[in-house]
Ligand SMILES: [Zn+2]
């Protein structure tokens with residue numbers, strides 16, 4: 001039996017919504033530690049919601 005791993009979809013750092021390809025989401029490395037990729041969905045970007053790095057706890061606008 002072969003185990004098929006599902007493609008890991010990125011989720012928004014703030015609201016946890018799945019990021020769908022083609023939407024206006026952005027992603028970038030954490031400005032503080034650079035080890036975590038932070039995703040922000042279109043809506044959170046629009047509303048300027050904050051994000052928090054899961055590794056170093058850095059918070060940004
Ligand atoms: Zn979001």
Ligand SMILES: [Zn+2]
Pocket residue numbers: 030031032033034035036053054055056057058
């Ligand atoms: Zn970080």
